[in-house]
Amino acid sequence: MLFTKAYAAQSSTTPLAPFELYRRSLKDNDVHIEILYCGICHSDIHQVRNEWGGSMYPMVPGHEIVGKVIAIGNKVEKFKIGETVGVGVMIDSCRQCKNCIKDLEQYCIEGMTGTYNAIERDGKTMAQGGYSSQIVVNEHYVLHVADTLPLNAVAPLLCAGITTYSPLRYANVNHTTKVGVIGLGGLGHMAVKFAVAFGAQVTVISTSPNKEADAKKLGAHQFIYSKDEEQMKKYKSYFNVLLDAVSANHNYSKYLDLLDIDGKMMVVGLPQTSPNISPFSLISNRRSITGSMIGGMKETQEMLDFCAQHHIVADVEVIPIQKVNEAYERMLKGDIKYRFVIDIASLNEK
Ligand code: NAP
Ligand code: ZN
Ligand code: ZN
Numbered sequence: 302m303l304f305t306k307a308y309a310a311q312s313s314t315t316p317l318a319p320f321e322l323y324r325r326s327l328k329d330n331d332v333h334i335e336i337l338y339c340g341i342c343h344s345d346i347h348q349v350r351n352e353w354g355g356s357m358y359p360m361v362p363g364h365e366i367v368g369k370v371i372a373i374g375n376k377v378e379k380f381k382i383g384e385t386v387g388v389g390v391m392i393d394s395c396r397q398c399k400n401c402i403k404d405l406e407q408y409c410i411e412g413m414t415g416t417y418n419a420i421e422r423d424g425k426t427m428a429q430g431g432y433s434s435q436i437v438v439n440e441h442y443v444l445h446v447a448d449t450l451p452l453n454a455v456a457p458l459l460c461a462g463i464t465t466y467s468p469l470r471y472a473n474v475n476h477t478t479k480v481g482v483i484g485l486g487g488l489g490h491m492a493v494k495f496a497v498a499f500g501a502q503v504t505v506i507s508t509s510p511n512k513e514a515d516a517k518k519l520g521a522h523q524f525i526y527s528k529d530e531e532q533m534k535k536y537k538s539y540f541n542v543l544l545d546a547v548s549a550n551h552n553y554s555k556y557l558d559l560l561d562i563d564g565k566m567m568v569v570g571l572p573q574t575s576p577n578i579s580p581f582s583l584i585s586n587r588r589s590i591t592g593s594m595i596g597g598m599k600e601t602q603e604m605l606d607f608c609a610q611h612h613i614v615a616d617v618e619v620i621p622i623q624k625v626n627e628a629y630e631r632m633l634k635g636d637i638k639y640r641f642v643i644d645i646a647s648l649n650e651k
Pocket of ligand 1: 344464484488507509639
């Protein structure tokens, strides 16, 4: 058993605090990773605060993990000691169902095993995430990370990156596509970078008028302040694809009206309350609304390789773990450009 320092939430109402746990000893196909950086996803806040229900405590959050391989099991083939690797939102799945076989492990029929706030497939071990010094993961769920990019800015690719790359690819976004990104947060700013890289005409649709300059710097061509009804009206029936990356409750129909004929609204944001959607907004222009969850292991590797090739990383503010509770509050106020990343070396500081 491997002694591991971490930060955990003991309940939905207590701040994160130092915590100790044991990782399993290596099995044949396990990779033992010393964690260097872990991004803070809004899903961490939702789960720590039990906003989706069913949260399990103590909970060590964190599913945007980058680190170094420090040991490998006897049968590991894909990784060597010393290599830089990543772990994202899942650490296991059944590996046999029709979706797992199609490299869509995130949609495993039995349910994927989350990196934290989940029970592992042995039926008893609580999975604990990346706000910790080390992790042991089966090699199938570990990714190769190029050393050519700044590793702290790579960490958010493991969730914010793949969660936006996958639906934009699925929607076949290219130079003919008008893409609207709703919500310029951690996911939203990655969506802008990918949509721009795929050649699309990109618009940020935001509740924060002060983000316009940033949106343009990220490569967006246009900006809509969504609380201004005149601006929203101007873009009625304009977009082919909308990517909704909003973390808070909001009115989906208001955005659906922006879709052109056969336009798709792809939902990745997961607010606490289910939305009311007007069927009239859907039947007009034969619109559809769909959802997307992270990406499979093969596609996540493809995304990381694409980022290495095109020099795409997240815009990050690196913090010591002692500032994690403050970071959560700042995220809720929109005071972050655009992803916090924890420097895990700080776990050794008081
Ligand atoms: P984040 O960094 O906090 O960004 C959320 C953004 O939502 C904010 O920057 C803000 O953008 C917008 N927003 C906030 N309140 C709003 C409101 N009342 N109305 C409209 N827009 C509002 O969060 P994140 O880490 O990107 O995560 C976004 C969501 O995706 C979360 O719910 C998270 O759980 C979910 N998620 C889903 C998956 C998946 O697999 N589907 C994976 C990861 C995360 P503006 O200031 O520009 O309006
Ligand atoms: Zn996430
Ligand atoms: Zn499966």
